[in-house]
Amino acid sequence: MNARADLPPPRPTPDPAPAERVLELVPHRSLTPKTARIFIVSVAVPTFAVALMFTAQGFWPVLPFAGLEIGLLTWALRASMRSGLERETITVTEDSVIIRHWDRRGVQSSVFPRHWSRVTLHAPPAALHPSRLVLESRGHACEVGRFLTEDERRSLAVRLKQLVGNMNETPAL
Amino acid sequence: MAHAHDAHAAHDHHDDHGPAKGIGRWLFATNHKDIGTLYMLFSLLMFFVGGTMALVIRAELFQPGMQLVDPMFFNQMTTMHALIMIFGAVMPAFVGLANWMIPLQVGAPDMALPRMNNFSFWILPFAFTMLIGTLFVPGGAPAGGWTMYPPLSQQTGEAFPMLIFAVHLMGASSIMGAINVIVTIMNMRAPGMSLLKMPIFVWTWLITAYLLIAVMPVLAGAVTMLLTDHYFGTTFFEAAGGGDPVMFQHIFWFFGHPEVYIMILPAFGIVSEIIPTFSRKPLFGYDAMVYATASIAFLSFIVWAHHMFTVGMPLAGQMFFMLATMLIAVPTGVKVFNWTATMFKGSISFEPPMLFAISFLFLFTIGGFSGLMLAIVPADFQYHDTYFVVAHFHYVLVPGAVFSLMAAAYYWLPKWTGHMYNMKLAKAHFWLSTIFVNVLFFPQHFLGLAGMPRRIPDYSTQFADWNMISSIGAFGFGLSQLLFVYVIVACIRGGEKASDKVWDSGRPHGLEWTLSSPPPYHSFETAPEVK
Numbered sequence: 001m002n003a004r005a006d007l008p009p010p011r012p013t014p015d016p017a018p019a020e021r022v023l024e025l026v027p028h029r030s031l032t033p034k035t036a037r038i039f040i041v042s043v044a045v046p047t048f049a050v051a052l053m054f055t056a057q058g059f060w061p062v063l064p065f066a067g068l069e070i071g072l073l074t075w076a077l078r079a080s081m082r083s084g085l086e087r088e089t090i091t092v093t094e095d096s097v098i099i100r101h102w103d104r105r106g107v108q109s110s111v112f113p114r115h116w117s118r119v120t121l122h123a124p125p126a127a128l129h130p131s132r133l134v135l136e137s138r139g140h141a142c143e144v145g146r147f148l149t150e151d152e153r154r155s156l157a158v159r160l161k162q163l164v165g166n167m168n169e170t171p172a173l
Numbered sequence: 174m175a176h177a178h179d180a181h182a183a184h185d186h187h188d189d190h191g192p193a194k195g196i197g198r199w200l201f202a203t204n205h206k207d208i209g210t211l212y213m214l215f216s217l218l219m220f221f222v223g224g225t226m227a228l229v230i231r232a233e234l235f236q237p238g239m240q241l242v243d244p245m246f247f248n249q250m251t252t253m254h255a256l257i258m259i260f261g262a263v264m265p266a267f268v269g270l271a272n273w274m275i276p277l278q279v280g281a282p283d284m285a286l287p288r289m290n291n292f293s294f295w296i297l298p299f300a301f302t303m304l305i306g307t308l309f310v311p312g313g314a315p316a317g318g319w320t321m322y323p324p325l326s327q328q329t330g331e332a333f334p335m336l337i338f339a340v341h342l343m344g345a346s347s348i349m350g351a352i353n354v355i356v357t358i359m360n361m362r363a364p365g366m367s368l369l370k371m372p373i374f375v376w377t378w379l380i381t382a383y384l385l386i387a388v389m390p391v392l393a394g395a396v397t398m399l400l401t402d403h404y405f406g407t408t409f410f411e412a413a414g415g416g417d418p419v420m421f422q423h424i425f426w427f428f429g430h431p432e433v434y435i436m437i438l439p440a441f442g443i444v445s446e447i448i449p450t451f452s453r454k455p456l457f458g459y460d461a462m463v464y465a466t467a468s469i470a471f472l473s474f475i476v477w478a479h480h481m482f483t484v485g486m487p488l489a490g491q492m493f494f495m496l497a498t499m500l501i502a503v504p505t506g507v508k509v510f511n512w513t514a515t516m517f518k519g520s521i522s523f524e525p526p527m528l529f530a531i532s533f534l535f536l537f538t539i540g541g542f543s544g545l546m547l548a549i550v551p552a553d554f555q556y557h558d559t560y561f562v563v564a565h566f567h568y569v570l571v572p573g574a575v576f577s578l579m580a581a582a583y584y585w586l587p588k589w590t591g592h593m594y595n596m597k598l599a600k601a602h603f604w605l606s607t608i609f610v611n612v613l614f615f616p617q618h619f620l621g622l623a624g625m626p627r628r629i630p631d632y633s634t635q636f637a638d639w640n641m642i643s644s645i646g647a648f649g650f651g652l653s654q655l656l657f658v659y660v661i662v663a664c665i666r667g668g669e670k671a672s673d674k675v676w677d678s679g680r681p682h683g684l685e686w687t688l689s690s691p692p693p694y695h696s697f698e699t700a701p702e703v704k
Contacts, residue, residue, distance in 0.1 A: 027282075030362045039359055047387050050427070050474075054394065059409060059424060061401070062394030069348055069390055076352045080285040080360045126198055128206040128589075128691055130282070149282045149363075150688065 019173040020093040021163055025156070027147040029084035036077055044070045088144055090135075092163045092173065097135060099142050112137040115170045121157040133157050135164070200295070203287035205272045206589075206691075211294050212269025213582075217658070219261035219301065220575075224651050226254040231613075231647035234640050237632050247630035248316035249308065255319035259436070260343040261301050263570065266578045267439045268293075268350040271378050273589065275354060277685035278372045280363025285356040293349035300342035307332035307339075318628065320425055321396065323410040323418050327403055337400045344389050351385035354378055363684070369463070372683045373456065376463050377442030380470045384431045384438070387474075392428040395421065419484050426477035434473040436570065438466055440537075440577030441508060444530045446683070447584050448512050451527035452519030453680045458511040465504035465511075472501045482550050483557045491550045498548035505541055509534065522678065525599035529580035532572060532607050540568030543618065558628075561621025567614045572607070579606070579657065586661065587675045591691040592668035598660050605653035612646030 031039060051066035087102040097112045117137040124131050133145045133153050144160075145153045165171040202208050229250045233241050242250070272290065276283055284290050307314040312330015315321070321336070329336065358379045362371070371379075398409040399421070408414025410421045441462075449456045456462065478486060478494040486494075512534055521527070543565040547553050556562060579602075587593050616639035621627075625636045632640065673689050674681060 028364055029360050030366075031360045036360070043355070043383065043386055046383075047390065050387055051390055051394075054391065054424065054427075057420070059394060059398065059420070061397045062390050062424075065390035065393040065397075069352075069386060072348070073352050073355070073386065076286050076289065076356050077360065080356050084360070128210070129204055147282060149280060 020091055021173055023090040023092075023156070023159065023163075025088040025090070025145055025148065027084050027086055029081060031077075031081065033081070036081055040070075040074055040077060043073060083147070086147055090144060090160065094170075094173065097164055099135065099144060101144075110140075110142045112140070112142070114164060117164050118166055119157060119160040119164050121154070133160070135160070201291065202294075203283075203291050205276050205284045205287070205290065208284075208287075208290050208294050209269045209272030209274075210589075212265045212272060212297075215294070215297060216262050216266035216269060216578075217661075219257050219265070220654070222305070223254050223257035223262055224654065226250045226257065228647060228651050230254065231644040233630050234632070235644040236641065237634050237637050239631055242630070244630045245313060245316060248318075248628065249314040251628050252315045252318055253304070253308070256304060256315075256340075257301070258570075259319065259432070260340075260347075261297070261304075263436050263574050263578070264343075264347060265297060267378075267381075267436070268347070268354075270374075270439065270443070270578070270581055270585075271350070271354050274585065274685060275357055275375055275378060276361075277688065278375050278683050279358060279361060279366060280684050281357055281361035284353050285361055286353050289349050290353050293346045293353065296342050296346040296349075300339045300346065303335050303342070304339040307335050310335070320422075320429065321399060322425070323399060323402065323421050326399060327411075333403060334400065337396045340396050341393060344393050347385055348389050351382040351389075355382040355386070358382075369460065372442075373445040373459065373462055374439065374442035377438045377445075377466055380466050381435050381438045384435050384470050384473065388428045388431045388435075391424060392432075395424045395428065419481075422481045422484060423477065426480045427474075429480065430477045431470075431473040433566075433569070434469060436574045437537075438470065440533070440574045441466060443577045443581045443584070444512060444533055445508075447526045447530040447580055448515050448534075450584075450676055450681045451524060451530075452516045452521050454515055454519045455682070456511070457514035457517075458507070461507055462511055465507040468504040469501060472497060472504070476501065479548055479553070482553045495548055495550045499545060502541065502545055509538055509541075524583075524676070525596065525603055526580045526584035528600065528603045528607075529576050529583065532603070533576045533580065536568060536572030536576070536607075536610070540565055540570075540573055543568065556621060558626055559621035560617045560625045560627055563627050564614050564617035564621055567617070571614065572610050576606070576610075579603075582657075582661065585685075586664055587671035588685060588688075589691055590665050590668075591671055591689075592664050593671050593675075594660050594664035594668060598656060598663075602653060602656040602660060605656065606650060609646045609649035609653055613643055613650050614646070616640075616643045616646075 047066050047070055051063045054060075054062040082104060085102075085104070087100075089098075089100045091098040091100070092114065095114055097114050097117055098109060099112075100107055100109045112135055117135055120134050120136060122132040122134055130146075130150055131153060132143055133156060134141045134143050145156050148156065162171065163173070199207065199211060202211065229242060230247065233239070233247055272284060275281075310331040312332060315326065315329050315332050315336045317325040317329060321340075326333075358371070358375055368376075398407065401407040402409055402411055402416070408416040410416045410418045412418060445456055445462055476494055476498045478490060479498045482491060482494070523531075543561065547556055547562065547565055583594070583599055620636050620639050620643070623636065625632055625640075674686050
């Protein structure tokens with residue numbers, strides 16, 4: 001006889017971590033650092049080839065302009081790649097909404113009480129401008145998803161409204 | 174370092190990111206749609222400024238003899254008309270279209286470098302104020318032709334440094350625009366949009382941006398050398414000091430010929446978007462179109478000397494440049510074939526964008542054929558610097574590039590404004606433009622073949638009849654454009670609501686048609702699917 005058969009069934013282990021949902025927002029970039037370098041070389045080679053051809057003939061003032069231009073292109077691409085490193089996470093827990101924003105200046109965080117928060121997709125202040133997705137609570141506000149496309153921001157607004165709920169409302173996670 | 178705070182003490186992101194109010198919205202614009210709008214409105218203004226100068230030219234040429242202006246002012250008008258139309262009207266219009274459409278078509282939230290975008294636009298009003306300001310300085314505006322050939326251009330009065338600086342500013346603006354476009358296309362495409370899935374307008378702009386980046390330093394270097402020859406004692410182009418003025422022509426046209434394609438490749442892209450929509454068929458030979466565009470861009474680097482066959486060059490050089498030029502007919506022919514094949518057995522409808530696209534197809538081809546005639550060296554010796562050349566490049570640039578811009582405006586205007594425009598007036602604008610553009614430029618073929626030189630304010634009486642007809646065409650064409658402005662302004666101010674797809678009966682492709690009209694919507698009734 002198995003004495004253990006008389007024991008009550010074991011209780012399910014309680015979840016040690018409180019329920020939370022994390023939304024991570026990342027701007028999309030098509031190039032990797034390697035393909036970005038290949039791209040710069042593919043533009044610089046013909047540009048410098050032309051400039052060097054004229055320089056060899058004695059018309060050297062073409063060369064500094066080519067250098068300036070490729071320098072500007074390289075800076076522009078680096079800036080675009082760097083802005084692609086921006087990150088935003090929206091963590092919705094039982095009682096709070098935490099927004100963290102990473103950019104080249106570091107990390108900025110804001111915490112809102114979930115029960116007293118509201119998600120609003122603001123109409124653009126001028127025609128043809130992007131809408132603004134804002135989390136608001138007690139007179140404070142934090143904009144999220146600025147780097148998203150209009151479509152993506154709209155989808156995010158719907159998802160956030162489901163998660164955060166309206167003012168004085170706490171939907172189950 | 175991450176720090177979490179209570180909302181009361183937190184870094185508050187509630188700084189107002191919205192646009193400034195009033196004029197500030199436009200001065201500090203970083204939104205691609207606002208900047209695109211600024212570019213296109215500026216371009217429209219320049220069309221009228223440059224067009225007015227063209228009407229001065231045609232008014233003077235209405236009859237033989239000198240009637241209205243003195244010859245010096247006439248030469249100023251021809252020079253300024255060209256500079257304003259090329260750098261102030263056509264190029265900014267294409268950059269404006271790129272600003273408006275490329276982020277929408279590649280699924281990017283904005284252009285890659287919004288502040289640089291603002292800067293590249295706002296350089297332009299300063300550049301053109303300076304250029305137009307030359308009309309009021311002692312010695313008048315530049316009068317040696319837009320090509321600025323030395324030694325003639327060195328005789329320009331006080332306008333000379335203003336001209337050079339204005340050209341530098343226009344070049345800087347173009348370069349910044351091109352860099353923004355190329356970085357946006359290469360780095361900000363939506364996930365899944367590989368290069369060979371891009372809309373053809375985006376492809377043509379990518380190749381155009383490559384061309385711009387490759388040749389703009391050549392223009393900047395060339396005009397800088399003119400400046401140093403003038404003021405700093407260098408002799409790059411002065412024969413007396415061992416320089417070579419003909420070399421300026423080589424350098425200028427090394428920039429200038431790709432520049433021609435910079436003004437026509439995006440036009441090919443526009444037409445390639447419109448014809449499938451109103452033929453209700455996919456574009457025939459998408460890959461071939463891309464490769465043909467790239468081939469044209471490559472060939473544009475090795476044909477420059479066909480602009481200057483008569484300066485004297487070795488026979489082998491003449492043969493090379495003649496054959497290379499004729500070779501361009503092959504990829505261009507591929508394009509014309511593919512547009513025709515797209516329409517073949519299509520269910521075609523004739524809305525204003527399609528009318529302009531079809532007109533482009535026929536009239537640009539006429540410009541292409543006259544280009545082939547000019548490519549033949551012995552024939553070019555006869556045609557060089559005659560009105561035949563004027564007819565050729567105006568057929569390529571007006572019913573070519575400009576008609577494609579009008580087609581683009583009529584195609585995307587409802588998407589931009591959210592309103593449909595008056596179809597009847599737009600069609601009237603099309604017919605008036607198409608008829609008068611031919612009345613204006615077709616007789617110039619006959620004038621050129623009969624030997625009338627270009628850039629002259631007076632002519633032999635044997636050329637009187639065709640000149641009179643050409644001038645009537647010019648005024649008809651110019652006045653017809655007031656209708657264009659009226660249709661645009663009326664559409665901006667209101668009108669029947671455009672649907673998201675705009676051309677519901679057509680078959681528009683591309684991401685821009687999945688957005689509402691106008692694109693940024695801020696309210697929604699149906700929840701989109703959450704990704």
